[in-house]
Amino acid sequence: MDDVRWLNDREFRAWIGYRRMRGLLDLRIARDLADDSGLSEPDYDVLSNLGEAEGHRARLNDLAARMLWSRSRLSHHITRMQARGLVVKEDCPDDGRGAFVVLTEKGWGTIEEAAPAHVESVRRHFIDLLTEDEITTLGDITARVLAHLTNS
Amino acid sequence: MDDVRWLNDREFRAWIGYRRMRGLLDLRIARDLADDSGLSEPDYDVLSNLGEAEGHRARLNDLAARMLWSRSRLSHHITRMQARGLVVKEDCPDDGRGAFVVLTEKGWGTIEEAAPAHVESVRRHFIDLLTEDEITTLGDITARVLAHLTNS
DNA sequence: GGCTGATAGATGACATGTCAACGACCTGCT
DNA sequence: AGCAGGTCGTTGACATGTCATCTATCAGCC
DSSP states (O other): OTTOOOOOHHHHHHHHHHHHHHHHHHHHHHHHHHHHHSOOHHHHHHHHHHHHSGGGEEEHHHHHHHHTOOHHHHHHHHHHHHHTTSEEEEEOSSOTTOEEEEEOHHHHHHHHHHHHHHHHHHHHHTGGGSOHHHHHHHHHHHHHHHHHHHTO | OTTOOOOOHHHHHHHHHHHHHHHHHHHHHHHHHHHHHSOOHHHHHHHHHHHHSGGGEEEHHHHHHHHTOOHHHHHHHHHHHHHTTSEEEEEOSSOTTOEEEEEOHHHHHHHHHHHHHHHHHHHHHTGGGSOHHHHHHHHHHHHHHHHHHHTO
């Protein structure tokens, strides 16, 4: 059964590096964000997506699709964010099953305040450590992997 | 306050790409692994690290340091893995505070069985999608970011 | 109208990981 | 010997996310 194509050294280095970097990088950026604004990364993503949405509102399902989240995950998360006053749910007049999530004043203010420090944190711990070529390559890699994962 | 260095298009593409890829890729590989072997990714990492350790055993603290995990995380996880019979804890004779984790027969068998399909999954969804140059670049990127995160 | 199947969202049980706090033990200094 | 401070591992409370399942509603078709 030794037709297994084990990873060679370079492949192993890239894969394990990715795994380890992911753990530390996300933890670090999540901590910066939480200390600075009280938001978690998922909170930030939701607020940021809603902030870009028409009227600061979106259907739950559309939002989940845009963020590549499961409906369940978004539903749980929106429930928690609503309890904190960052967003509100509203019934959808066109579709009795549906619901909108809407950014509140507080939610909008929170993301506006959080954004600069968050971007700074992302730069400091990640983006500014890479060359222009590496950034381009990383963009290519992630786009290709995402295309593979969403079409299969 | 507009001295904020927002991300430009290429930087944004790389950062958001990374975030999105991470979510889908890890979910996909975790599902493959769970379906195939009943292990989670953290389970696999622990077993795999123990498998490479001298005598299939390690001090909790050393293992945590090697894996870049918090002691708390490892402690919780080992407790759960012990309940499933994958590892055992043993007292450390040299240091009354310490403890060893040791791979069981079952744990060793499980990782041996799981590895080929896991590597195959990692190849299919990630490594085999990249060129050699991209793999090298990714290794460089992750090494640099990790060095930054662990020395600061 | 009334069925059938798909879709939107909510929910409960469970696994995971964080942080903060704790007890136990070791080490070095006095 | 005895104390002070650090280290090892554990624990409890909590946040997050998964999966499976459920209800309500919609859409197409008879």
